[in-house]
Amino acid sequence: MDGQTKRVVLIGFMGVGKTSVARHLSSMLGLEKADLDYYIEENEGRSIAEILNSEGEPRFRQIETANLKALLSSVPVPILSLGGGTWTMEENRQMIIDHGYTSVWLESTFEHCWLNIKFSRKARPLAKNKTRAIKLFEERQNLYCLAEWHFIIRPDFTSFDAARQMAEEIFS
Ligand code: S3P
Numbered sequence: 001m002d003g004q005t006k007r008v009v010l011i012g013f014m015g016v017g018k019t020s021v022a023r024h025l026s027s028m029l030g031l032e033k034a035d036l037d038y039y040i041e042e043n044e045g046r047s048i049a050e051i052l053n054s055e056g057e058p059r060f061r062q063i064e065t066a067n068l069k070a071l072l073s074s075v076p077v078p079i080l081s082l083g084g085g086t087w088t089m090e091e092n093r094q095m096i097i098d099h100g101y102t103s104v105w106l107e108s109t110f111e112h113c114w115l116n117i118k119f120s121r122k123a124r125p126l127a128k129n130k131t132r133a134i135k136l137f138e139e140r141q142n143l144y145c146l147a148e149w150h151f152i153i154r155p156d157f158t159s160f161d162a163a164r165q166m167a168e169e170i171f172s
Contacts (some may be wrong), residue, residue, distance in 0.1 A: 011087040012106035015116035017159045022081035024163030033079035040067045049123035105147035
C-alpha cells in the first residue's frame with residue numbers, strides 16, 4: 001500500500017448499484033477501478049450466469065474467491081466493486097481487510113434493489129424470483145452490517161448522486 005490513496009470496496013445486495021457507483025466514483029476522482037464480476041468473466045471466459053447455472057453456487061464461490069485473490073495480489077485498485085455474495089464469505093472478507101480496503105456497504109431497501117434487478121440486463125440466477133431474493137436479502141443483512149461504512153442509497157438518488165456524496169464523505 002502506498003499509504004496515500006485510500007482503497008475502497010463497495011459491497012451490498014444485487015441491484016443496489018455497486019458497479020455504477022464505482023464507475024462514477026472512478027471518473028470523478030480519476031482513480032482506477034475494478035469490478036470483480038467482470039474480472040471473473042474475463043478470466044474464466046464465460047459469464048457469471050453460465051458458471052452459476054452449469055456448476056452451481058458452491059463451485060461459483062470457489063471460483064469467485066480464487067479470482068478475488070488473483071485480483072488483490074496483482075495491483076490492488078483504489079475502487080473495487082464486488083458481487084453481492086462476495087462479502088458473505090469469511091475468507092473473502094479477511095482478504096479484503098488484509099489488503100487495506102475500507103469496506104462500504106451500499107445499503108438500500110429490498111424493493112429498490114428488486115426494481116433494479118427486474119429491469120437490468122444482467123442475468124442473476126440467484127434472484128430468479130422475488131421470494132428467493134427476499135430470503136437472500138434478509139440472510140445477508142447481518143454480514144453486510146460488518147462493513148466499516150454504511151452508506152444509505154436513497155431510492156431517489158441516481159448512482160451519480162450516490163457517488164458524489166460518497167466522494168465527499170469518504171474520499172475527502
Ligand atoms: C451474486 C451477485 C451478482 C453475481 C452473482 C451472485 C450474489 O453480482 O456476483 O450473480 O450472490 O449476490 P451483483 O451483486 O453485481 O448483481
